[in-house]
Amino acid sequence: MLTQVIAHRGSSGIRPENTIPAFIKAIEEGADGIETDVHLSKDGAMIIMHDETVDRTTNGTGRIFDKTLSELKQLDAGAYFGYEYLGTRIPTLQEVVELLIKMDFKGEFNLELKTDKIQYSGIEAQVAKYFKNTEIPFHLIYSSFRPKTVQLIHKLCPETEAASLFKLRTKSAKKFAKSKLIQDWHPSIAWVRSHRFFLPRIQLRPWTVNSEDDMRYCYKRKLKGIITDYPERALSIRREV
Numbered sequence: 001m002l003t004q005v006i007a008h009r010g011s012s013g014i015r016p017e018n019t020i021p022a023f024i025k026a027i028e029e030g031a032d033g034i035e036t037d038v039h040l041s042k043d044g045a046m047i048i049m050h051d052e053t054v055d056r057t058t059n060g061t062g063r064i065f066d067k068t069l070s071e072l073k074q075l076d077a078g079a080y081f082g083y084e085y086l087g088t089r090i091p092t093l094q095e096v097v098e099l100l101i102k103m104d105f106k107g108e109f110n111l112e113l114k115t116d117k118i119q120y121s122g123i124e125a126q127v128a129k130y131f132k133n134t135e136i137p138f139h140l141i142y143s144s145f146r147p148k149t150v151q152l153i154h155k156l157c158p159e160t161e162a163a164s165l166f167k168l169r170t171k172s173a174k175k176f177a178k179s180k181l182i183q184d185w186h187p188s189i190a191w192v193r194s195h196r197f198f199l200p201r202i203q204l205r206p207w208t209v210n211s212e213d214d215m216r217y218c219y220k221r222k223l224k225g226i227i228t229d230y231p232e233r234a235l236s237i238r239r240e241v
């Protein structure tokens, strides 16, 4: 099986991250998968954005959790990346899923529950319920930096893959490894490059694999996937190896 190329926040190297244009571009480029991040708004809508606040990628300020969906929808989430994306809105999880269904996307959809900094109460159950009630053509993979979220989502939907995210200095990595509950690891590429051995029962999909050297390193070791801002580059290098 080829190492899967997963578009990090969509094709975020060349489009405003976590927006509809970024997801469309990833599918057009032929990415095997899409990674994205979900938060909850003040009124409980499932919001697609990376940061806990809207400051970096929109023309607004403040936490997602302190704003209603209608307030969030008034913000511009494209202009920070380039004037041509002016008018791009923050998508909801449902809007992204509807796009993937419309585009008949059959790859991997890696949804990161952003509960490491804000513990959105009930987000695991809400997301699980949404996917239980939605017919999807793609392969869903949950992930989180918060071990409790990974365990909870796995308990709620044991049939769906759940991955533990961690960084180079995450102490709980060993704990994850011992847990029979967790199938996958999504470590940083720095962690992968500083650990020469890999446990064979673990499926590794490191992030954020943007350099040609890192891409070749992962392909050579036949990792399960790479999460990259540049899927087109990653696909082109994969064709060469």
Ligand code: G3P
Residues within 6 Å of the ligand: 008, 035, 037, 050, 112, 143, 165, 186, 207, 227
């Ligand atoms: O899922 C991999 C990666 O997205 C985790 O880090 O900060 O980009 O969400 P971050």
Ligand code: CA
Residues within 6 Å of the ligand: 035, 036, 037, 112
């Ligand atoms: Ca993420």
